[in-house]
Amino acid sequence: MSHGFKPGRGVDLQLERGDVIKLYAIQSAPNTKSAGGAKADRDALRAAAGALRASRRRVELNVAVLSGRRTSTPMRADPTIMHVGSDAFWERVSGVRDFRARLLRATTRLSELLRGRAQSEVDRIHAEAEAAFGDDRGSRDLTKLAYPPPAARKRRS
Incomplete structure (x- = not known):
């Protein structure tokens, strides 16, 4: 300290x-x-x-x-x-x-973990977009994009 x-x-x-x-x-x-x-x-x-x-x-x-x-x-x-x-x-x-070397190793590892988490979030959002706006051929349904389905409301408990 x-x-x-x-x-x-x-x-x-x-x-x-x-x-x-x-x-x-x-x-x-x-x-x-x-x-x-x-x-x-x-x-x-x-x-x-x-x-x-x-x-x-x-x-x-x-x-x-x-x-x-x-x-x-x-x-x-x-x-x-x-x-x-x-x-x-x-x-x-x-x-x-050797604090600086340890700090660099730790931040490098954290960067890798964050990059992995960010990629999994991108994949999740992409899958949700496909489910909400995709059509039978795997393309985007422009009508669904123009008029997205209403968001599900969460009830407060």
Whole structure:
């Protein structure tokens, strides 16, 4: 459990571990920020850090990349801010070393299950349409399509 929360002032995540507060601006992939967006992230991190440092708290500034960044390195524009690699970020937040890989496997499996369920729903709807609007030759009866049968009403109990 990260015990993190969403702070104000444009910072996406704040984690408190021991006596250090870690502030994060989060982006989905390495190439999703324009120069202006990256500057806004830096400014937001610095502003939030200033308020915390005024109350004598130790603060680390980070820009985290959810997927696609292999390593953690200091930011070129401001070496006091770390660009955190994807695996490192997910480990910091979850406490699980290979969390990102597990998350990707789980979402891939869920995607397959949903695709299967969606196909079965398409097949069911197609069968219902055939039953309601089909003719003896397997074609659509245009008269039935133009004037569909009334829907069966469900009684409330």
